[in-house]
Amino acid sequence: RKEVEQDPGPFNVPEGATVAFNCTYSNSASQSFFWYRQDCRKEPKLLMSVYSSGNEDGRFTAQLNRASQYISLLIRDSKLSDSATYLCVVGAGNTGKLIFGQGTTLQVKP
């Protein structure tokens, strides 16, 4: 089983749509969780951290379910500029490792 698993997509959605990405992780001792965004041929950039209580940043909502070892990202009212690859990232506790999923590609169409 992969340490961090994501549906690679691609997800093709129209502008204004709501889209949800899911991610599962295998290490139950993981302590920190993030969503990153990576544009084509660019470096990954932090989108948001994921907290146990769930958190929201504008159109983006992240949720964590520790019991199911599952993380989600919801994007509302999609914009063309949201087109990118979204990476689920899990911190493996005190090992210093940030483990990346393979990413989910989103393409927002006009």
Added chain:
Amino acid sequence: ETGVTQTPRHLVMGMTNKKSLKCEQHLGHNAMYWYKQSAKKPLELMFVYNFKEQTENNSVPSRFSPECPNSSHLFLHLHTLQPEDSALYLCASSQDGAGNTEAFFGQGTRLTVV
């Protein structure tokens, strides 16, 4: 804009060459990382340095040799690479080396081994 800078941005090298990748972070972080990103694969962690000490070597072949002279600088020395080593090499830094804080990435070095 980025607090983590990498040079060179692009590198083409032969299998018998020796080259080095350089990374510098201006964020006052204590941990630095090398990641490899190949096409259609997740980012692979290569090395972790925490307060200049290597804390992780993720079974990386010895043809890749990291060096961390201080908390702000990280190098990756390359020698006798193979064509399959062609990839985007990303440097990152974070406040702590425990995997609890987010990492900030440099723009990467796109390496082609011919």
